[in-house]
Amino acid sequence: MDKVPAIFVSAFVIGGIAIIGWTIFSSERADTVVSVKVPTLSQPAKVGKAAFDATCAQCHGANAAGSDKGPPLVHDIYNPGHHADYAFVLAAQRGVRQHHWPFGDMPPQPQVSEADIGAIVRYIRELQAANGISYRPHNM
Known part of the structure; x- marks a missing residue:
């Protein structure tokens, strides 16, 4: 019975880390397209x-x-x-x-x-x- 709460806590922590990692990773990709001013080129x-x-x-x-x-x-x-x-x-x-x-x-x-x-x-x-x-x- 004591193992059940430990399993839930572990799953919660691992799930939280996964969500944070996914959020960071996906936001980095989302920010990779920038607005570019195109000058008159040589x-x-x-x-x-x-x-x-x-x-x-x-x-x-x-x-x-x-x-x-x-x-x-x-x-x-x-x-x-x-x-x-x-x-x-x-x-x-x-x-x-x-x-x-x-x-x-x-x-x-x-x-x-x-x-x-x-x-x-x-x-x-x-x-x-x-x-x-x-x-x-x-x-x-």
Whole structure:
């Protein structure tokens, strides 16, 4: 008889933890689509937009605003002081282990050329600048 209350308490605690975890996880995903102001783009950024739309937007959303499959790149986490341009190169070439968002690992994108990656980075940086995201030193 003494085991019955312990089982109920354990089930209640485990259920509560599961509900809290689900709430946190689902709210992180819900907050991953941001509103992006799109500026007049330079010619290199226009090339980057075309490459982004063809290869990145399916996960990172239109105008890098995020989706239910990938995070927004127009976000302060990706400011140049925290993620330098080369971080985007490595992400496309090698993939990325999940570290900021709950989307899982990003696989390598071997179909994207180095020239396209450079143009994509230019596009992302122009979007970021238009949305108030600029270099901030990263302090650990």
